Amino acid sequence: MIRIETETDVLYAAIAAHRPSWLARAKSRKAMYRRTGRYVEGQDFWGEIKDIYIELQHEKCAYCETRLAGRELSSKVHEVEHFRPKSRVKTWPPATGKGAVGFVPPCRLGRASRRGYYLLAYHPLNYVIACTRCNSTLKADYFPVRRARSTRAAHPDTAMAEDPLLIYPLGHLDVDPASLIRFAGVLAVPRHDRGRDFERALVTIAFFQLNHQDLCSRRARLIGALWLSLRTRDTPGLPALLIQYHQQAVDAAQAAAGEFAACARDFVALHATDPALADQLGEAAAAMSW
Incomplete structure (x- = not known):
């Protein structure tokens, strides 16, 4: 995992140039979710700006760095990943399935949520492009945090108060992944041997099975x-x-x-x-x- 370099104003400008009406429609959809108090299934349109993230990420998965096919096949291999799940958050690690079954978290985790981060469903800093393995199979509706969930947060900045254990690699909202995770040969390992940074690295490595x-x-x-x-x-x-x-x-x-x-x-x-x-x-x- 590497930092995906971009500045917030540059990202927003790219979105506006690519789909001039997208930001206004996103604001309107967010207002509707605020009124209902939850995410509502509908005519979702975050896929319209997928190409912006594909280009920023050099056609790679944001988490495992696997190179994906080019934009002409983007509907099949590039998935728009909501970093914080939009409609619900399940308990992690799962008891069964393909996730980090048997992994013992190094710290106490926040509870599951039936609500999800509904106000971030259309926030550009809640997206990355991920491969099917990392997004659908492993990430799904999980999002481990240390503290009480900020499911009513309207901006990823304020949601950081929940102390997420996963690393968000796009832009400068979070730390550089390389400051927490290093590679000893082919193996991803925590850069630190104790403390909060160690625990974030350990969870991120286990969560995305980076040593598969x-x-x-x-x-x-x-x-x-x-x-x-x-x-x-x-x-x-x-x-x-x-x-x-x-x-x-x-x-x-x-x-x-x-x-x-x-x-x-x-x-x-x-x-x-x-x-x-x-x-x-x-x-x-x-x-x-x-």
Whole structure:
């Protein structure tokens, strides 16, 4: 997970340019929900601005960083994810199913809610694009928090008082995910070993199953290729053209558009500070990917 860089005014301007009437219609829908005191199923239109988030996220899932298909297939593989569920919030972790069954939360969690965050159903800072696995299978109607839920919050800023355990990666409403989660080779681990930041990282990793075998296998292929480029780039006497080629590969892997960029960035940093350990992990990852 990486921070999806954008400023609030830039996001709103992009939405206004893409669908000039969207923000006014969203405000009207929010007013209707305020009158009814709940989310009401109807002609939902958040999908109209899906392309804005697809572009911001470089066609990647906001949570696991899996690269999704391009915008021409967006209706099938890109899902508009409500970070805070709009109509209800279920108890997490679930007792059965595909979620973090058996996971013991490191702290006490807020209660479930029949209401959901109905006033945030059309707030641009309550959206990201996610893959079907992260959104429909794992996220669903769950949203673990520490404190009493702010289901009547009209803005994500005020909802932060409930102390969410999941990290919102878009813009600067929340912390940079990299400040809480790092990668030890292919594995996502908490950057801190205790406290609130440790607990948020632990829950986010378990919630989205960031160390699922499939994700680890694909990260292994990335690290294996990255390790070979780093080793080759640093070979004494290598022609300048080849050094440039491998440096470009290293840079591309760390760019925001790169699949599993967070993992790539941490591996490159490790190569610079502890090359022996990076060699061990890189060789193991390369062996896994062959």
